[in-house]
Amino acid sequence: MSARTSARASTGMPGPATAATGRGGPPGARHARPKGAWRRYWPQYVSISPFFLLFTVFMLVPVLFSLYLAFHKWNGLGEMEFVGPRNFELLMQDEMFWQALQNTFLIWFMSTIPMLFLALVVANMLNSAVRFTGFYRIAYFVPNVTSVVAVTIFFGSVFSTNFGLINAILQWLSASPVPWLVNEWTIKIVISAIICWQWTGYNAIIYLAGLQAIPSEMYEAARIDGAGPVQLFFRITIPMLRPIILFTVVVSTINGMQTFTEPQVLFGINSANNASSGGPGGAGLTAILYFYREAFNNNDYGYGAAIAWAVFVAILLFTAINWRIVQRRERGL
Amino acid sequence: MIATRLRAAALHLVLVVGALISLFPFYWTAVMATNTTKEMYQVPPRVTFGPALFENIGRLLSSIDFFGSMLNTLIVASCTTALVLFFDSIAAFAFAKYEFPGRRIMFGLLLLTYMLPMQLALIPQFVIMAELGWVGTLNALIVPAAANAFGIFWLRQYIKGAVPDDVLAAARIDGAGFFRQYWHVGLPAIRPGLAFLGITTFIAAWNDYTWPLIVMVDPSNLTLQVALSQLNTVHNLDYSLVLTGALLAVLPLAVVFVLFARGFIRDAMKGALRG
Numbered sequence: 001m002s003a004r005t006s007a008r009a010s011t012g013m014p015g016p017a018t019a020a021t022g023r024g025g026p027p028g029a030r031h032a033r034p035k036g037a038w039r040r041y042w043p044q045y046v047s048i049s050p051f052f053l054l055f056t057v058f059m060l061v062p063v064l065f066s067l068y069l070a071f072h073k074w075n076g077l078g079e080m081e082f083v084g085p086r087n088f089e090l091l092m093q094d095e096m097f098w099q100a101l102q103n104t105f106l107i108w109f110m111s112t113i114p115m116l117f118l119a120l121v122v123a124n125m126l127n128s129a130v131r132f133t134g135f136y137r138i139a140y141f142v143p144n145v146t147s148v149v150a151v152t153i154f155f156g157s158v159f160s161t162n163f164g165l166i167n168a169i170l171q172w173l174s175a176s177p178v179p180w181l182v183n184e185w186t187i188k189i190v191i192s193a194i195i196c197w198q199w200t201g202y203n204a205i206i207y208l209a210g211l212q213a214i215p216s217e218m219y220e221a222a223r224i225d226g227a228g229p230v231q232l233f234f235r236i237t238i239p240m241l242r243p244i245i246l247f248t249v250v251v252s253t254i255n256g257m258q259t260f261t262e263p264q265v266l267f268g269i270n271s272a273n274n275a276s277s278g279g280p281g282g283a284g285l286t287a288i289l290y291f292y293r294e295a296f297n298n299n300d301y302g303y304g305a306a307i308a309w310a311v312f313v314a315i316l317l318f319t320a321i322n323w324r325i326v327q328r329r330e331r332g333l
Numbered sequence: 334m335i336a337t338r339l340r341a342a343a344l345h346l347v348l349v350v351g352a353l354i355s356l357f358p359f360y361w362t363a364v365m366a367t368n369t370t371k372e373m374y375q376v377p378p379r380v381t382f383g384p385a386l387f388e389n390i391g392r393l394l395s396s397i398d399f400f401g402s403m404l405n406t407l408i409v410a411s412c413t414t415a416l417v418l419f420f421d422s423i424a425a426f427a428f429a430k431y432e433f434p435g436r437r438i439m440f441g442l443l444l445l446t447y448m449l450p451m452q453l454a455l456i457p458q459f460v461i462m463a464e465l466g467w468v469g470t471l472n473a474l475i476v477p478a479a480a481n482a483f484g485i486f487w488l489r490q491y492i493k494g495a496v497p498d499d500v501l502a503a504a505r506i507d508g509a510g511f512f513r514q515y516w517h518v519g520l521p522a523i524r525p526g527l528a529f530l531g532i533t534t535f536i537a538a539w540n541d542y543t544w545p546l547i548v549m550v551d552p553s554n555l556t557l558q559v560a561l562s563q564l565n566t567v568h569n570l571d572y573s574l575v576l577t578g579a580l581l582a583v584l585p586l587a588v589v590f591v592l593f594a595r596g597f598i599r600d601a602m603k604g605a606l607r608g
Contacts, residue, residue: 154361258450
């Protein structure tokens with residue numbers, strides 16, 4: 001059923017699958033010489049080869065090449081010039097890079113915390129609702145299958161300073177309009193709102209699946225022992241959901257650290273400075289947007305590759321930190 | 334009795350408000366696409382559908398090659414989906430139902446490929462496409478996406494449960510080889526799984542932005558999402574025009590999603606819980 005059990009089944013004894021197909025042969029056959037193995041198992045190798053071929057050509061070789069590239073200076077046309085670790089040294093002193101990294105973290109923080117909290121609330125409510133659950137699921141999930149570009153254009157229009165719906169409502173309430181896409185913090189709020197709107201339903205549906213897997217006897221037993229709703233939530237729901245919360249935190253960390261489309265589409269208009277400026281003051285300049293700008297706008301491929309690797313390391317570190325925090329917090333409860 | 338009824342009503346009230354927030358952008362996009370931008374600039378703005386949809390579509394079509402880019406996207410999404418379904422299902426079938434030397438290592442390798450983020454490969458991918466002469470062509474979008482680790486992993490789990498071993502054994506006794514077993518026993522048994530993977534792949538290809546932005550360099554030959562973003566760049570203040578484009582780009586997928594949503598959401602949940 002789970003990945004772990006099936007992985008174990010495939011590693012150890014020849015399971016029913018092997019016995020049934022008969023092609024697996026006796027255990028000793030697995031140690032057959034490669035040539036004999038090929039003659040015997042060629043259909044299987046042919047079947048799995050397209051993936052590995054495509055992966056090698058379009059992923060493995062490129063990743064290795066980008067590591068090589070990170071130690072070179074190259075504009076994509078002329079000779080590649082070996083410069084050693086210079087790209088990384090420049091990166092450490094590059095204020096724009098640090099700002100981009102900081103923006104990315106802030107936007108992640110401002111979107112993920114409310115998003116996962118709201119998702120938990122929605123999932124709990126969906127779990128206790130009896131009617132219309134089919135409608136709710138579709139309604140909450142549909143933002144997630146919509147294109148980020150279309151959604152970003154929509155939010156850009158709604159938060160427009162002069163003509164947007166939000167400011168029109170503020171004006172109607174006799175409040176003063178807010179220049180949403182100009183101010184350093186409101187830019188981040190708008191980007192976070194886009195992410196929040198797109199992903200809350202997705203996470204809620206995931207949490208709901210986890211909630212439905214918790215046996216109701218656990219709640220009944222706790223209730224008999226005199227636990228109230230708040231205690232039930234913190235003593236049973238949260239601990240039982242732990243693996244799923246971990247999953248959503250990891251997924252949203254990896255996604256959040258790669259935020260690109262929202263600021264790129266939102267501020268692609270600012271071509272007076274740079275097509276990928278990240279908006280006024282670079283407040284929406286995320287790490288991947290900065291990578292895109294250095295590599296594909298400025299044709300500085302070596303430096304771009306160095307940025308990509310630095311961001312990758314940052315993602316790994318930050319995911320590991322989040323993993324530990326979530327696990328420890330759950331254990332403490 | 335009355336208390337529980339009241340609580341249920343309050344619960345649904347909150348859930349409905351949440352659903353409205355979730356759905357509001359679709360409604361508002363449609364409102365803006367059916368009104369002229371001038372009407373939308375009024376205070377308070379119009380909140381109901383207007384008569385200007387066809388006028389907006391007309392202006393959209395004279396601004397960008399909308400249907401050309403939609404056709405490109407349709408070709409890319411359909412070809413990618415067909416290739417992914419074939420390559421992923423046959424690989425998953427081999428991984429799920431056969432023992433062969435190196436299987437464990439290769440499946441582990443496949444799972445490891447999850448870990449590599451796309452941006453590490455983007456620059457060299459672009460260089461490779463330039464070497465192949467594929468920059469600006471649909472090949473650059475279809476070929477690298479023709480098989481993927483997620484689909485193989487997901488379908489392998491699915492096949493383990495859905496394809497009965499005794500039927501495979503019976504087919505083998507009848508003299509069917511690997512490919513005939515795949516075609517005649519495997520494929521018919523995993524149709525619902527293929528439907529889920531197909532919809533996911535199609536949606537992802539339809540919505541893809543970063544890679545098409547980089548590799549589709551010819552302004553007259555774009556995919557839908559890139560064309561939309563360029564429309565936004567040029568006509569930034571003509572919201573009715575831009576949102577008409579956004580609406581037409583989202584509508585086909587939204588319809589497909591709502592038609593298949595029940596099974597889709599259930600399978601998506603399963604996939605996440607396995608992770």
